[in-house]
Amino acid sequence: MPDIASVLAKAKHWPVRYHRGELIYYEGDVPTGMYRIDKGCVRLQLDGLDGERQIIAFLFPGDVFGLCVDHRNSSAEAVSDVDLTRYSLAGVLELSLISTDVVFQLMSRANSLFGDLAHHLRQITHLPATERVLWFLNWLRDQQKADPGRPVDLPMSRRDISDYLGLTPETLSRVIRDLQVRGLITPQGRRSFVLRRPVLRLEPANDQGMAQPAS
Amino acid sequence: MPDIASVLAKAKHWPVRYHRGELIYYEGDVPTGMYRIDKGCVRLQLDGLDGERQIIAFLFPGDVFGLCVDHRNSSAEAVSDVDLTRYSLAGVLELSLISTDVVFQLMSRANSLFGDLAHHLRQITHLPATERVLWFLNWLRDQQKADPGRPVDLPMSRRDISDYLGLTPETLSRVIRDLQVRGLITPQGRRSFVLRRPVLRLEPANDQGMAQPAS
């Protein structure tokens, strides 16, 4: 299966750049382009009237987003300064006439994005705060393909994370403190943590955690 | 924009039937077909190991589902006895070579399904139990295009609803009782309710006009 970048290369495209916090498109807008991330981090989100916000996804280099038809189903904002490649939506649709590869690839992308969101929903609904944060950190580590022992970088703010995990910033802060105390994570500055190896799963409902049993 | 049913009619398709509770496909399976609902109700869900379950979506006649590429991103089960039209996935992909209509339509479907799920996530994260239930009942009423005054049917069990809204069955039951006491809903048997007209909004001004699932 060919790489999506090479498949899309035949469509019109050009580089664009957004600064930290900048709006890329707004929910409800009529879509004209889709994007591929070359550098940086982008968030997809839904905004409420009173400032409440649900972050749907964090996207990283290689990820494609913005493939909408009638209207944008979410807003997109730059978490950090980002370099994007912008593709004409019309051009992409034309490509689908030439080969099924494009359709196949885009379907696949849309599909995995949907699957991720579904699992996201599941985590948020079923996991307590601590495990949500661990899940997030592990996911981030996998995204960055970081070796254990190497720190994981958080490009996003605490509020971004809490809006992603369905927590308040206060609760998130407390959870992070607890994880440090328990030795599961070690801060390297405010936006970088080293994760302990077996952080993948927390013992369910097992509170001998006050005194760490030496292994 | 042509109707999706007529567009898909050119692909190979045949009717299939599932009974209440029957599995249509399982998460992770290699997909071979997609479906359109002719009659009945289908649920998409993620199953946990310990029986926990997150229902992603309830689907009704006219809805299309199962457009996956690599593997099923969720399970599909029949909520009630259902009549489906099954389409060959390969056939659908071939169709995309003939006209962009198919691609356009399928993208649109995938897109709105994604948008619905995103809003679902938002509701569950931000709304208290009572408002989640009201949101669900209103959504269901819109699905059924029922006039106010006409009862809304719930094809699914209480557990289905609670697994959809991220509540326990106990909490759901209590919420329903409270809504009855407040006169907002009137039961017509266990699986049918008459909704009071102004149920759309609950006193505290915190409904976001956007995006009920579907249609």
Added chain:
DNA sequence: CGCTTCTTTGAGTGCACTCAAATTGAGTGG
């Protein structure tokens, strides 16, 4: 260095949870 914004800490509360049991309803066979 002063400003603003982001993050952390503290105190107290409420909502939805768990555990447990009663009640209803659907399905089955006499």
Added chain:
DNA sequence: CCACTCAATTTGAGTGCACTCAAAGAAGCG
């Protein structure tokens, strides 16, 4: 048609986790 069984749903009691409100501390930015 009616008793019986089993699952689904409802009700009750009590608790804990994540919330809100409030304020202190830290970090970015001119």
